[in-house]
Amino acid sequence: MLRMTNLSKVYRTHMIETHALRGFEIEVREGEFVTVTGPSGSGKTSFLNIAGLLEEFTSGEYILDGVNVKGLDDNARSRLRNEKLGFIFQGFNLIPDLNLFDNVDVPLRYRGFNASERKKRIEDALSKVGLASRMKHYPAELSGGQQQRVAIARALAGSPKLLLADEPTGNLDTQMARGVMELLEEINAAGTTILMVTHDPELAVRTTRNVHIIDGRVSDLVRRGPTLVDARAATAPV
Amino acid sequence: MFGYYFRLGVRSLRRNPALTALMVLTLAVGVAASVSTLTILHMMSSDPIPQKSSRLFVPLIDNGPVEGYTPGEDPEDIQISYKDALNLLKGGQGVRRTALYGVSAPVQPPRADIQPFNLTGLAPTRDFFAMFDVPFLHGQAWTEQDDARGADVVVLSREIAEKLYGDADPVGQRIALMGFPFTIVGVIDNWMPLPRFYRLNGGVRYGAGEEFFIPLATSIRHEVTHNGSMSCSSNAGAGFAARLASECTWITVWFETASAGDRAELQTWLDNYAADQRKLGRLKRNAQNRLYDVPEWLVYTKVVGKDSKLQTWLAFGFLALCLVNTIGLLLAKFSVRAAEIGVRRALGASRAEIFRQFLIETSVVGLVGGVLGLVLAFGALALIGMQGKQTAAVAHMDWQMLILTFVISVGAAILAGLLPTWRACQVTPAIQLKSQ
Numbered sequence: 195m196l197r198m199t200n201l202s203k204v205y206r207t208h209m210i211e212t213h214a215l216r217g218f219e220i221e222v223r224e225g226e227f228v229t230v231t232g233p234s235g236s237g238k239t240s241f242l243n244i245a246g247l248l249e250e251f252t253s254g255e256y257i258l259d260g261v262n263v264k265g266l267d268d269n270a271r272s273r274l275r276n277e278k279l280g281f282i283f284q285g286f287n288l289i290p291d292l293n294l295f296d297n298v299d300v301p302l303r304y305r306g307f308n309a310s311e312r313k314k315r316i317e318d319a320l321s322k323v324g325l326a327s328r329m330k331h332y333p334a335e336l337s338g339g340q341q342q343r344v345a346i347a348r349a350l351a352g353s354p355k356l357l358l359a360d361e362p363t364g365n366l367d368t369q370m371a372r373g374v375m376e377l378l379e380e381i382n383a384a385g386t387t388i389l390m391v392t393h394d395p396e397l398a399v400r401t402t403r404n405v406h407i408i409d410g411r412v413s414d415l416v417r418r419g420p421t422l423v424d425a426r427a428a429t430a431p432v
Numbered sequence: 433m434f435g436y437y438f439r440l441g442v443r444s445l446r447r448n449p450a451l452t453a454l455m456v457l458t459l460a461v462g463v464a465a466s467v468s469t470l471t472i473l474h475m476m477s478s479d480p481i482p483q484k485s486s487r488l489f490v491p492l493i494d495n496g497p498v499e500g501y502t503p504g505e506d507p508e509d510i511q512i513s514y515k516d517a518l519n520l521l522k523g524g525q526g527v528r529r530t531a532l533y534g535v536s537a538p539v540q541p542p543r544a545d546i547q548p549f550n551l552t553g554l555a556p557t558r559d560f561f562a563m564f565d566v567p568f569l570h571g572q573a574w575t576e577q578d579d580a581r582g583a584d585v586v587v588l589s590r591e592i593a594e595k596l597y598g599d600a601d602p603v604g605q606r607i608a609l610m611g612f613p614f615t616i617v618g619v620i621d622n623w624m625p626l627p628r629f630y631r632l633n634g635g636v637r638y639g640a641g642e643e644f645f646i647p648l649a650t651s652i653r654h655e656v657t658h659n660g661s662m663s664c665s666s667n668a669g670a671g672f673a674a675r676l677a678s679e680c681t682w683i684t685v686w687f688e689t690a691s692a693g694d695r696a697e698l699q700t701w702l703d704n705y706a707a708d709q710r711k712l713g714r715l716k717r718n719a720q721n722r723l724y725d726v727p728e729w730l731v732y733t734k735v736v737g738k739d740s741k742l743q744t745w746l747a748f749g750f751l752a753l754c755l756v757n758t759i760g761l762l763l764a765k766f767s768v769r770a771a772e773i774g775v776r777r778a779l780g781a782s783r784a785e786i787f788r789q790f791l792i793e794t795s796v797v798g799l800v801g802g803v804l805g806l807v808l809a810f811g812a813l814a815l816i817g818m819q820g821k822q823t824a825a826v827a828h829m830d831w832q833m834l835i836l837t838f839v840i841s842v843g844a845a846i847l848a849g850l851l852p853t854w855r856a857c858q859v860t861p862a863i864q865l866k867s868q
Contacts, residue, residue: 243862246777276780289773291447303436348779412558419762 201254214240233409280349284361319347339370441796462754463805468812469747473825480625485726494719509663526687532556534659540608555642571603571618582649762852772775777861798845
């Protein structure tokens with residue numbers, strides 16, 4: 195689904211160079227639910243932005259669903275983003291003056307679906323997150339958890355292959371966070387690959403794989419019983 | 433996507449009503465100022481008879497004295513002498529020809545309830561009406577025989593006919609003009625070319641229609657003096673007959689040719705005529721004999737003054753100032769939309785799509801500004817029109833200007849929106865999404 199090989203990202207100002215990612219290697223297979231953890235400044239956000247084609251990388255290779263994204267122009271990257279990716283953000287990022295229907299409609303418009311197709315997809319997506327009855331409401335009329343559900347519906351409406359979630363429960367209380375996490379697990383169970391950045395170790399242990407990033411490099415972790423252990427150590431006898 | 437973006441644009445107008453109102457008002461004031469002055473310039477300089485303006489020619493024969501003359505300089509007047517006018521008429525050139533001068537005459541109304549009053553009008557020959565496509569409400573132009581014998585016949589304007597006879601057809605009635613009984617042979621319908629190109633002397637160039645027409649020969653027979661300017665390079669002598677025989681210029685001649693291509697032939701004839709006159713001791717300046725079609729005539733006679741052009745430039749300068757302000761307001765409006773741009777980019781909008789969306793949004797501002805600008809322009813033109821009859825004649829909008837108003841408004845808004853829109857496209861989505 196996603197493969198990055200020897201990828202690096204360097205931010206340059208006229209004074210200094212900052213290596214956000216270096217020799218970064220990762221492969222996410224179709225159907226996986228992968229969490230990305232790591233301390234602040236470790237490169238999690240840079241990785242997610244590059245994975246979501248929101249930022250260019252400096253060197254290396256990135257294959258997204260069989261497409262080498264290096265050298266693609268803005269139109270091609272936007273089309274790829276629209277067709278293959280779905281985004282869920284910590285701050286929900288709904289457009290405040292559009293109602294729920296129109297918010298979910300945004301990515302479908304760029305896809306070029308006709309009106310009836312868009313309507314069907316919007317209604318299906320909002321039904322999936324339990325908000326079909328509130329599609330004429332505006333984001334400000336919803337709780338944080340409900341807003342995040344709308345954001346999930348918006349991400350799902352275009353049937354993306356990969357869902358990128360950046361701290362999706364970071365702005366929610368425990369109960370709402372649990373609800374959102376359960377929803378993501380359902381989506382993953384239905385076949386959508388999910389890549390989720392989180393600071394919450396409890397969420398990390400619920401997924402099939404955890405990628406830990408330190409100083410712009412990957413340290414792959416897997417679940418062993420109730421705890422996560424280094425993937426290399428997991429192969430050694432207990 | 434155009435409809436989608438248009439709807440988003442309309443919706444965004446409501447997002448920040450105060451800022452939107454300020455933008456629309458700024459744009460509308462600039463548009464109103466430029467459109468109202470442009471309308472006046474357009475009306476002043478428009479072709480008054482487009483269907484044949486390239487086939488109507490006015491000749492200028494310079495009969496001024498040699499003293500103080502520099503070869504190549506313009507004649508002192510835009511009219512010619514009576515003797516030249518008469519000779520040009522007799523020459524029979526073109527398919528039609530006329531000589532004319534402005535006249536005024538007292539009229540004794542047939543109704544007791546109306547006091548005698550003065551009419552201003554024109555003394556042309558019969559061809560005038562056909563040459564300038566003058567529309568008739570009743571009757572027709574006088575005959576060639578009337579021209580030849582200087583018959584006491586008159587054509588009235590619709591306004592005067594209705595004032596004197598109401599809705600009745602007055603053709604055949606007799607009316608006392610200058611104390612003589614004149615037979616009414618026709619009534620023309622409303623006719624007021626802008627500018628009054630056929631007679632540009634006398635200062636009144638707009639908004640003055642003719643109230644009556646009498647044959648040139650009749651006017652001469654009754655010794656009706658000209659109503660307008662006259663230029664004499666030497667003492668004309670006393671009396672009307674002396675004026676007719678003088679080199680004073682106070683009359684205008686027009687030719688109509690079958691096609692614009694007949695101009696060269698007419699020019700040759702005019703040059704030959706001038707050469708003959710020189711042999712008789714006249715036209716000592718030996719100046720070039722000029723021939724102007726209608727558009728050339730309007731330029732030569734400076735129908736559109738420098739002041740009008742300067743005012744238009746100033747108004748467009750003001751529009752530019754309004755645009756600069758609009759750019760600032762749009763920058764402010766779009767800068768608060770960075771988060772939305774980030775979201776749209778993440779959801780699949782390319783930079784080109786964002787550019788399209790925001791440009792259409794500025795067009796909506798331009799459209800609303802255009803509507804308001806149109807209302808303000810109508811108000812400004814009404815105010816200008818109240819300044820006098822001449823300005824009232826040119827201070828009204830035709831459909832071309834109506835369309836141009838929207839083109840200017842939307843064009844100005846798009847121009848103002850280019851920089852803010854370009855900047856909106858440069859938003860880095862990753863930063864905006866994280867900062868939410």
